[in-house]
Each structure stands twice: as structure tokens, then as C-alpha cells.
């Protein structure tokens with residue numbers, strides 16, 4: 001089991017009276033969960049804690065204990081803070097508008113689990129093998145000899161279960177389950193938290209999904225699939241960008257499908273999301289359209305007409321199907 005024995009980090013945290021914590025733009029469960037758990041930990045130690053994020057806490061995470069204390073950067077007054085702690089930020093640009101407040105602090109530390117992290121703080125606790133930043137906050141608790149309470153457990157559980165796809169991605173390791181076990185031991189309401197984090201979907205999302213499913217089309221002998229979200233559907237439903245999360249996966253998760261894409265036409269620049277299962281790849285297709293991402297999950301925004309983009313994407317996908325036959 002990994003241990004945190006970063007003495008510099010521990011003494012920086014013990015030595016600070018006031019700590020500003022920040023996490024990344026478009027925050028997910030790991031970003032918010034790890035910040036809230038760590039904020040509660042530091043608060044218990046008598047620190048003056050400020051939690052800040054460039055974007056509001058997503059509606060589905062606002063039930064988490066302490067979520068109402070997360071500030072937007074504009075709400076921060078000019079103040080003198082001893083220490084800035086960045087969480088789950090792979091690089092400084094991920095802090096977005098929080099970066100100004102972060103830079104104004106006297107000293108800088110970070111805790112993160114992205115292996116591309118360039119170690120931008122004065123003290124860096126970065127472990128690319130950790131499944132989540134939440135897991136690293138658990139390491140911090142152990143290093144500080146603090147037992148998690150139910151509130152911290154709800155936050156940490158949200159963090160680790162989000163970043164591991166509810167304990168199913170390949171980053172899910174022994175430590176992830178050990179951490180989950182330690183959280184369950186506190187007696188927090190796992191069923192309630194799990195339902196809120198992993199099952200509940202806003203009505204607008206479900207309606208948008210319905211409209212996407214109607215457009216489902218398979219091609220390349222059922223090896224590929226695509227769906228479309230029209231501007232009309234967005235308008236009729238009153239949906240926005242925050243309601244499209246995960247829709248593309250319904251096309252990928254059909255038996256036999258290796259690559260899928262979702263074309264979202266509701267803004268001037270069409271947004272296209274790509275997914276693949278290994279050994280198929282979609283990042284290069286996204287890159288051909290000016291986007292990027294991971295080998296198995298990528299995206300782009302393009303001014304190219306719908307038909308033209310679809311033709312290019314489908315040609316590239318068919319090519320791969322032929323090559324890997």
C-alpha cells in the first residue's frame with residue numbers, strides 16, 4: 001500500500017494558519033470530493049480554509065457536505081493566505097480563473113495523480129499510479145493520524161468511485177478498495193451517495209438521451225455506431241452542454257461495436273465526441289478535425305459541415321476495421 005511520507009508537504013500544512021485550496025475547471029467528483037474531504041481535515045486541525053473553483057460545483061455534487069462553502073474566484077477578497085494547495089490539477093492552466101488567487105499565496109503545494117503533471121508547485125505530491133486524488137487524501141489522513149468521519153467518507157467515496165468509473169476502470173487497484181473499505185467503516189450512507197453520484201440523471205439529460213437514441217445508426221457491418229443531437233432537440237428540451245455527459249457511450253456499448261461517435265449540432269461549431277474499445281483508436285480522428293484527447297476517448301469542435309465531417313470520420317473508422325480484421 002502506498003504511503004505518503006512527503007515531510008515537506010506535511011510540515012507546510014502543519015505550519016500554515018490559513019490555506020487556500022483550489023481544484024480544476026469543470027470539476028468532477030474527484031475534484032470536488034477530494035477538496036471537500038481535505039478542507040474538512042484541515043478545518044479540524046484548526047486551519048482557516050478557503051475552497052475555490054473557477055466553475056460552480058455541479059448540481060449533482062451539491063449535496064456533498066461542505067459543497068456550499070466552495071467559492072468562485074470572484075468571491076475571494078484580497079487577502080493574505082499562507083499556503084495554496086492545488087488538488088487534482090494536472091497543470092496550472094487547469095486552475096482556470098483560480099490561478100490568480102493561487103499565485104498570490106506565499107507558498108504553493110499540490111496533490112495530484114496525473115502522470116503528465118510537470119510538478120509546478122514548490123512542493124509536489126504527485127503519484128501517477130494513484131487511482132484518484134481522493135485516494136491520496138486518504139494517504140494524507142493516515143500520515144496525519146486522522147480518522148475519517150462520515151462526512152469525509154462521503155466525499156472520498158465520491159472522489160474515488162467517480163475517477164474509477166465506479167470501481168471498473170483499469171486504474172482501480174487494491175488501494176482503491178482498501179480506501180473504499182475504510183470509508184464504509186465510518187458508517188456513511190453508501191447507498192444514498194452511490195445513487196446520487198452514479199444513478200440520478202437530470203430530466204433534461206434523459207430527454208436528450210432519448211432524442212440521441214432515436215438517431216442511432218450502425219455502419220461498417222455493425223462495427224461502428226453514431227448518434228446525432230440536433231439544435232432543435234436542445235431547444236425543445238431546454239438542454240445545455242451540461243446535459244450531454246455520457247450519451248456517446250450508449251453507441252459504444254452495443255455488442256459488436258468497436259468505435260462510436262456523437263455529433264452535437266446545437267452550437268455554431270459542431271462538437272463531436274469519439275469513443276473506442278482497445279485496440280481501436282479515435283484520438284487521431286479527433287486530431288484530424290482539430291481536436292484531441294485520449295486514444296479511447298477523444299473530442300473536437302469543428303466548423304466543417306455535418307455531412308463532410310461524418311464522411312471523414314466514417315472513412316477513417318472503416319479503414320481501421322479493415323486493417324484490424
Ligand SMILES: [Mn+2]
Nearest residue numbers: 030088133163
Ligand atoms: Mn482525478
